[in-house]
Amino acid sequence: MTFPGVVALDDVSFSCEAGEVHALCGENGAGKSTLMKILGGVYQSDAGQILVEGQEVRFTHPLAARQHGISIIHQELSLLPDRSVAENIYLGREIARFGMLDHAAMNAGAERWLQRFGCRFGAGRLAGTLSIAEQQIVEIAKALNFDARILVMDEPTAALDDAEAERLLEFVRQLRAEGVAIVFISHRLRQVFAAADTVTVLKDGKLIATSRKSETTPDEIVRQMVGRELKDYYPAREGNGESAASALSIRDGGNDAIKDINLDLATGEIVAVAGLEGSAKGALARAIFGAQPLTRGTLQIRGTAVSIQTPRDAIRHGIGYVSDDRKGEGLALQQSVLENALLAARGIEPLFASTRSRRIRELRIDGALQNVEVRAASYGQPVGLLSGGNQQKTVLARWLALRPPILVCVEPTRGIDVAAKAAIYHLLRRYADEGRAVLVVTSDLPEAIGIADRLIVMREGRIVGEFPAGAAEEDIAALAAGHAAAPVE
Amino acid sequence: MSASIPALTAPRERPGSRISLVPLLIIAGSLVAYAIAALVTGQMAQLSLDGLIGVLQRTVALGIVALGQTLVILVRSIDLSVAPLVSVGAVMASWIMQGDPARMIGACLFVLALSACVGVLNGVIITRLMVNPLIATLGVGLVLQGILSASFANFAGSVPEEFQVFAYGTVGPLTFSIILMFALAVLAWLMLGHTRLGAHIYATGGNQEGARLAGIKTGRVTVIVHVLCSVAAGLTGLYLASRLRAGAPWVGRDGVYDLESIAAVVIGGTVLAGGRGGVWGTIAGVILFGCLDAIFTMSGVNAYIKQVLRGAIVVAAVAAYAYRTKGQVA
Numbered sequence: 001m002t003f004p005g006v007v008a009l010d011d012v013s014f015s016c017e018a019g020e021v022h023a024l025c026g027e028n029g030a031g032k033s034t035l036m037k038i039l040g041g042v043y044q045s046d047a048g049q050i051l052v053e054g055q056e057v058r059f060t061h062p063l064a065a066r067q068h069g070i071s072i073i074h075q076e077l078s079l080l081p082d083r084s085v086a087e088n089i090y091l092g093r094e095i096a097r098f099g100m101l102d103h104a105a106m107n108a109g110a111e112r113w114l115q116r117f118g119c120r121f122g123a124g125r126l127a128g129t130l131s132i133a134e135q136q137i138v139e140i141a142k143a144l145n146f147d148a149r150i151l152v153m154d155e156p157t158a159a160l161d162d163a164e165a166e167r168l169l170e171f172v173r174q175l176r177a178e179g180v181a182i183v184f185i186s187h188r189l190r191q192v193f194a195a196a197d198t199v200t201v202l203k204d205g206k207l208i209a210t211s212r213k214s215e216t217t218p219d220e221i222v223r224q225m226v227g228r229e230l231k232d233y234y235p236a237r238e239g240n241g242e243s244a245a246s247a248l249s250i251r252d253g254g255n256d257a258i259k260d261i262n263l264d265l266a267t268g269e270i271v272a273v274a275g276l277e278g279s280a281k282g283a284l285a286r287a288i289f290g291a292q293p294l295t296r297g298t299l300q301i302r303g304t305a306v307s308i309q310t311p312r313d314a315i316r317h318g319i320g321y322v323s324d325d326r327k328g329e330g331l332a333l334q335q336s337v338l339e340n341a342l343l344a345a346r347g348i349e350p351l352f353a354s355t356r357s358r359r360i361r362e363l364r365i366d367g368a369l370q371n372v373e374v375r376a377a378s379y380g381q382p383v384g385l386l387s388g389g390n391q392q393k394t395v396l397a398r399w400l401a402l403r404p405p406i407l408v409c410v411e412p413t414r415g416i417d418v419a420a421k422a423a424i425y426h427l428l429r430r431y432a433d434e435g436r437a438v439l440v441v442t443s444d445l446p447e448a449i450g451i452a453d454r455l456i457v458m459r460e461g462r463i464v465g466e467f468p469a470g471a472a473e474e475d476i477a478a479l480a481a482g483h484a485a486a487p488v489e
Numbered sequence: 490m491s492a493s494i495p496a497l498t499a500p501r502e503r504p505g506s507r508i509s510l511v512p513l514l515i516i517a518g519s520l521v522a523y524a525i526a527a528l529v530t531g532q533m534a535q536l537s538l539d540g541l542i543g544v545l546q547r548t549v550a551l552g553i554v555a556l557g558q559t560l561v562i563l564v565r566s567i568d569l570s571v572a573p574l575v576s577v578g579a580v581m582a583s584w585i586m587q588g589d590p591a592r593m594i595g596a597c598l599f600v601l602a603l604s605a606c607v608g609v610l611n612g613v614i615i616t617r618l619m620v621n622p623l624i625a626t627l628g629v630g631l632v633l634q635g636i637l638s639a640s641f642a643n644f645a646g647s648v649p650e651e652f653q654v655f656a657y658g659t660v661g662p663l664t665f666s667i668i669l670m671f672a673l674a675v676l677a678w679l680m681l682g683h684t685r686l687g688a689h690i691y692a693t694g695g696n697q698e699g700a701r702l703a704g705i706k707t708g709r710v711t712v713i714v715h716v717l718c719s720v721a722a723g724l725t726g727l728y729l730a731s732r733l734r735a736g737a738p739w740v741g742r743d744g745v746y747d748l749e750s751i752a753a754v755v756i757g758g759t760v761l762a763g764g765r766g767g768v769w770g771t772i773a774g775v776i777l778f779g780c781l782d783a784i785f786t787m788s789g790v791n792a793y794i795k796q797v798l799r800g801a802i803v804v805a806a807v808a809a810y811a812y813r814t815k816g817q818v819a
Contacts, residue, residue, distance in 0.1 A: 061706065062704050078696060078703070080692055080695035080696050090688075091700070092689075092703035092704040096684070096685055100683045101684060101687075101688065
């Protein structure tokens with residue numbers, strides 16, 4: 001399988017038994033998603049063969065793969081925003097009686113899935129009104145909702161919090177007991193080791209190793225993925241706190257989604273915002289960036305009260321925003337890497353900027369792209385052809401090149417591999433050390449603890465507590481879930 | 490968020506039976522404006538049942554075309570070849586019939602089959618050759634119009650008396666053609682809300698890649714929908730031949746069925762981006778246009794002002810929908 005300029009997969013052999021959970025690990029662009037798309041009939045392979053239950057098969061359309069009992073949970077969400085949850089879950093295999101759709105049966109079936117996942121929304125909700133994590137659950141239900149004999153999950157837990165992820169793993173074990181062959185692609189090694197029987201590592205489109213879980217360790221897997229020892233996963237804190245000045249401060253801020261927000265962000269620090277699904281931690285980021293502006297309270301930047309009503313206001317006041325929805329908000333997939341990286345700069349550039357100043361900007365963007373190590377055949381390549389991690393790095397480069405004094409990142413490492421994560425953590429730390437403020441909103445608690453100088457916990461639209469660096473994961477999780485009181489400071 | 494509160498608090502709505510009030514509001518508003526115009530100009534006859542049926546009658550041609558256009562726009566395509574195809578249908582019908590009742594059925598079948606072929610052509614150009622639908626159907630439309638204009642200068646042939654029953658025949662107070670339009674609307678509504686094809690139409694328009702990943706043959710759905718749209722246009726050609734007693738190569742162009750059908754669909758709340766909308770909105774849009782025509786005829790105002798108003802209404806409608814949608818998201 002080749003993409004323009006890049007060989008995505010080279011002579012890879014892979015097998016999964018019935019009743020086995022086989023994890024597939026690898027860095028960005030290692031070829032995991034490509035392998036699965038060939039299996040799912042999305043792409044056709046240039047060479048080699050696919051055997052299902054010993055029979056050679058050829059898939060020219062996703063439908064053909066499904067007829068052989070292969071179901072795939074794709075990493076990128078593919079829901080129809082204007083259709084109900086039930087209609088999405090039954091998409092492509094609607095229940096019909098005498099040619100007429102049986103909406104009641106489909107609703108009841110969908111409702112059963114939602115209950116098994118403990119969802120708090122009904123099957124009649126439009127998929128577009130759900131959060132990304134909720135959409136992910138619908139996506140999973142959609143893939144499970146037919147008797148798949150081979151189930152492929154591409155980063156199924158990327159948008160889920162720990163409790164939801166645990167429920168999903170429970171399902172995986174249940175399906176395994178029923179004799180389903182499961183391919184589980186994940187970057188969360190803890191989940192890989194919780195769920196998998198066998199682990200295969202891909203690197204640069206080649207197969208590195210396949211080993212039983214009992215014969216390997218997480219460190220070994222990481223070594224195989226990266227090809228070297230991964231030291232200093234989280235960057236060290238420099239601790240030059242004495243010269244810190246206020247970068248951003250919110251007093252009694254609120255809007256439809258968030259209430260009573262008091263938040264201070266100083267130069268040189270990384271503050272993480274953690275919270276479960278429904279805590280509105282994303283809404284806080286959107287409020288700061290003016291995408292869902294504050295309607296109450298005051299907002300100060302570097303000690304001056306300002307009003308931020310639109311993202312443009314925010315950019316002008318030196319706030320950068322890395323969205324958690326790369327496909328929907330972050331990137332124009334058909335445009336080149338360079339164009340995408342230039343987008344934010346373009347927005348605030350004077351209409352008739354001189355060619356020279358544009359040239360300088362482009363050079364700076366080029367530098368930023370190299371800095372974050374975006375792997376592409378060239379920066380003129382459409383960004384949609386890159387792997388998820390490289391797309392995320394492109395979004396980051398866009399903002400790093402502008403050097404906003406305040407950078408807000410929402411789920412900056414979702415769906416990307418460990419090496420890219422470590423690279424992004426180091427980039428953010430270096431960025432903060434240069435005297436800027438970084439706010440990271442994340443569902444990944446170890447990540448929040450690992451990179452933050454301070455950690456803020458949100459629940460149901462309010463800030464319910466704050467932890468210093470190095471707090472215990474259990475305490476934070478308990479507070480986020482509402483089982484514990486805020487820590488005494 | 491303990492495990493004890495998994496209450497389903499979301500409003501319970503039943504998919505497939507989501508009925509929007511917007512079409513009803515549009516129709517009610519149109520009728521009120523129509524009634525006011527009739528009262529102000531003192532043309533009480535327009536308020537009678539016959540007057541209202543007359544208004545409906547004038548919406549039939551646009552209505553049938555717009556129903557087809559609705560389906561096409563729902564899959565995020567568009568069809569600009571409908572106006573020439575209406576002309577082709579009308580001309581071929583009267584040319585083949587030549588006033589002979591024995592040729593009626595053959596002529597109708599030929600026109601519908603020819604229209605279906607045009608639909609397949611549109612669909613295949615769009616899905617196989619990957620030509621943007623706007624360009625594909627514009628091109629096909631130009632070809633059709635060119636061949637037709639080169640072959641026929643004016644009214645060609647004529648339809649027999651018996652065929653005029655299609656346009657003028659009545660059941661009680663209603664004409665066959667009005668009943669046909671509403672019957673087609675009901676069929677399209679059932680198809681969209683209650684069949685697999687309908688679900689796949691919404692899926693293809695809403696998220697083509699997502700639909701493909703769910704195992705839907707999106708190319709086939711697009712072709713089917715273009716065939717349905719083209720057959721609707723051919724049917725409209727038959728209706729016009731019946732109404733005008735003969736077909737001429739300009740009937741489609743004069744009716745501006747391509748752009749007006751798109752306008753009616755959009756006024757009805759079906760979005761050009763695909764995946765959202767339905768037939769009742771389109772019917773409401775068509776009735777709105779019909780009332781507007783009648784109002785201007787009654788008041789005797791310059792017909793060009795009507796164009797201005799129509800344009801303004803289309804833009805205002807889309808802006809209103811966009812505003813509503815934004816409100817829901819925020």
